[in-house]
Amino acid sequence: xxxxxxxxxxxxxxxxxxxxxxxxxxxxxxxxxxxxxxxxxxxxxxxxxxxxxxxxxxxxxxxxxxxxxxxxxxxxxxxxxxxxxxxxxxxxxxxxxxxxxxxxxxxxxxxxxxxxxxxxxxxxxxxxxxxxxxxxxxxxxxxxxxxxxxxxxxxxxxxxxxxxxxxxxxxxxxxxxxxxxxxxxxxxxxxxxxxxxxxxxxxxxxxxxxxxxxxxxxxxxxxxxxxxxxxxxxxxxxxxxxxxxxxxxxxxxxxxxxxxxxxxxxxxxxxxxxxxxxxxxxxxxxxxxxxxxxxxxxxxxxxxxxxxxxxxxxxxxxxxxxxxxxxxxxxxxxxxxxxxxxxxxxxxxxxxxxxxxxxxxxxxxxxxxxxxxxxxxxxxxxxxxxxxxxxxxxxxxxxxxxxxxxxxxxxxxxxxxxxxxxxxxxxxxxxxxxxxxxxxxxxxxxxxxxxxxxxxxxxxxxxxxxxxxxxxxxxxxxxxxxxxxxxxxxxxxxxxxxxxx
Amino acid sequence: xxxxxxxxxxxxxxxxxxxxxxxxxxxxxxxxxxxxxxxxxxxxxxxxxxxxxxxxxxxxxxxxxxxxxxxxxxxxxxxxxxxxxxxxxxxxxxxxxxxxxxxxxxxxxxxxxxxxxxxxxxxxxxxxxxxxxxxxxxxxxxxxxxxxxxxxxxxxxxxxxxxxxxxxxxxxxxxxxxxxxxxxxxxxxxxxxxxxxxxxxxxxxxxxxxxxxxxxxxxxxxxxxxxxxxxxxxxxxxxxxxxx
Ligand code: SF4
Numbered sequence: 001x002x003x004x005x006x007x008x009x010x011x012x013x014x015x016x017x018x019x020x021x022x023x024x025x026x027x028x029x030x031x032x033x034x035x036x037x038x039x040x041x042x043x044x045x046x047x048x049x050x051x052x053x054x055x056x057x058x059x060x061x062x063x064x065x066x067x068x069x070x071x072x073x074x075x076x077x078x079x080x081x082x083x084x085x086x087x088x089x090x091x092x093x094x095x096x097x098x099x100x101x102x103x104x105x106x107x108x109x110x111x112x113x114x115x116x117x118x119x120x121x122x123x124x125x126x127x128x129x130x131x132x133x134x135x136x137x138x139x140x141x142x143x144x145x146x147x148x149x150x151x152x153x154x155x156x157x158x159x160x161x162x163x164x165x166x167x168x169x170x171x172x173x174x175x176x177x178x179x180x181x182x183x184x185x186x187x188x189x190x191x192x193x194x195x196x197x198x199x200x201x202x203x204x205x206x207x208x209x210x211x212x213x214x215x216x217x218x219x220x221x222x223x224x225x226x227x228x229x230x231x232x233x234x235x236x237x238x239x240x241x242x243x244x245x246x247x248x249x250x251x252x253x254x255x256x257x258x259x260x261x262x263x264x265x266x267x268x269x270x271x272x273x274x275x276x277x278x279x280x281x282x283x284x285x286x287x288x289x290x291x292x293x294x295x296x297x298x299x300x301x302x303x304x305x306x307x308x309x310x311x312x313x314x315x316x317x318x319x320x321x322x323x324x325x326x327x328x329x330x331x332x333x334x335x336x337x338x339x340x341x342x343x344x345x346x347x348x349x350x351x352x353x354x355x356x357x358x359x360x361x362x363x364x365x366x367x368x369x370x371x372x373x374x375x376x377x378x379x380x381x382x383x384x385x386x387x388x389x390x391x392x393x394x395x396x397x398x399x400x401x402x403x404x405x406x407x408x409x410x411x412x413x414x415x416x417x418x419x420x421x422x423x424x425x426x427x428x429x430x431x432x433x434x435x436x437x438x439x440x441x442x443x444x445x446x447x448x449x450x451x452x453x454x455x456x457x458x459x460x461x462x463x464x465x466x467x468x469x470x471x472x473x474x475x476x477x478x479x480x481x482x483x484x485x486x487x488x489x490x491x492x493x494x495x496x497x498x499x500x501x
Numbered sequence: 502x503x504x505x506x507x508x509x510x511x512x513x514x515x516x517x518x519x520x521x522x523x524x525x526x527x528x529x530x531x532x533x534x535x536x537x538x539x540x541x542x543x544x545x546x547x548x549x550x551x552x553x554x555x556x557x558x559x560x561x562x563x564x565x566x567x568x569x570x571x572x573x574x575x576x577x578x579x580x581x582x583x584x585x586x587x588x589x590x591x592x593x594x595x596x597x598x599x600x601x602x603x604x605x606x607x608x609x610x611x612x613x614x615x616x617x618x619x620x621x622x623x624x625x626x627x628x629x630x631x632x633x634x635x636x637x638x639x640x641x642x643x644x645x646x647x648x649x650x651x652x653x654x655x656x657x658x659x660x661x662x663x664x665x666x667x668x669x670x671x672x673x674x675x676x677x678x679x680x681x682x683x684x685x686x687x688x689x690x691x692x693x694x695x696x697x698x699x700x701x702x703x704x705x706x707x708x709x710x711x712x713x714x715x716x717x718x719x720x721x722x723x724x725x726x727x728x729x730x731x732x733x734x735x736x737x738x739x740x741x742x743x744x745x
Contacts, residue, residue, distance in 0.1 A: 232690065243662060301654040303616060304619070
């Protein structure tokens, strides 16, 4: 397993890589943002990629009425599934076990990693070959396994490139979207033995294919994510174009799948509209090359397929989102990436600046549940609330409303009837709270309000240029010489109307 | 090292979920999908497969699959011609295909491997020596140019995955307008096979600067030979993919 040594680059980033590598903590979001918008290379990469993906998707959903109808179906299926989540999980488990799949539950990433490690050890595996799985990114599987001497090698082309460079995926569908072919050409020439520099994309893909083919052949353990779980049949559905997902789930003796508990639907039939929505929303394809439905390990008489199949069901904060009637909508997500492709913020700063596994609008609404609001409190503020994300979301998640709720939750204690989120009110600032209280009080007292405003006007020449946090990114606030009410009254040639309360 | 018992995590997770009273939403209606433009012609009377050959071909070609036509009497020759045109020397096929004398006769002179041993015993050869894999298909979906495969003991999963060229035989009589129509008719969920596959075109990726490249990890080329068998539908042992 020679090329498995590449996996170690994930823990030892190659020299000369850019600073974007270090965007690994959402606490640094604001600083990362400034750095990202200053990186012309990165911005050009994302702009053209977003334009490309938007155009591809638009080609499939030019008929908005048809899209709305299909979206209605997708949303109904996701909401229906979530409303029965605990029942469906138990049915799924029963049917998986009946077909010989070993089911493991993990409340935390640490628990999930312990399961992976134990399975690898039980098979004496030094490495694992991985298909694309954002949930495995979420638990930092590669790093945790590397610490224990088990090398995980990414086999999705984009993920492979990102791993080879010692970076993180910047997009949930196209992980290496931030890299140019010149960068990839240089990376391959430097990191893969006997590889000449070439910018020819076909040649680059052929190089990746050659390296990874040997790994598929030799690996004992294959790892994958799951797009949909079917409770009634105990089926794992994987959607992909490259075939590496099929390789990882078919060739090695052991297949370990990992996914979040929210991915389950009741019936196989329910997968079809979601599949259609997913591929069209993600990459603007009517279908992907492969739709791979797996029901259990190799059966007697069969000649290939894994002999052991494991499914790791991860909670990691999902049950927190689920227990709240509003936040539950977060879990409708089918990870198509359309919200990030259409987000004006994501398009400008790229995926790495978020410092989370899931970037963009979906990242801003799911990360607070996975990581708590304390480290992620700035993410929901990275939105102009333009609503583009909700407009394209194929399962009707009201992303802007959820962003607003998370902003409130970061600053305030829970409202009656709501359980606190992890890190609830961690962004509370007493000075700010006091200022708002005073403002509210002033507004409740019209006479005092007018008085304060007229004093303020007379003193406007003395407005300080430094106004605490406000002036960090904005010009100072200054009272206008004349208020809106007075200006309107002047236009209409009348006296300002007194406040009525 | 034993695999940890995760029942504690299980009861913790399910306990958290069960602690919340929920009112189940009504069963979703799939009508908008099944009747709508995304599930074309999916319910009601079966659309005559004869009218679906041309749309299937156009869609499959759109995904860069090659499409050839054959008659019930000469499809083995068409398969051979497709292999020869691509310089195939070593072919792997499943037991079902190997059991057909007409195909065997047409393949004379090619190095043939029958996939009748567990993959574990000849993985290296399969990966490194084979040029092409041949499979039957269970159905075709015209809307998207998709093949529905139900691999099994007679046609293992890797036949359509590992060799750089995949040649698939599609009977025109098994064409459906859309995926919902096919899955309604075939109802695979009644007895889910270990693996149910939809294949549309050769393997591909756009992971480098959104430039589309074929042959990422699966077959670089997909050739579909359509047999015009509507007058007398052909059946193959592998059509149901059952264990021999
Ligand atoms: S939130 Fe909606 S648009 Fe964003 S990834 Fe999830 S399903 Fe797609």
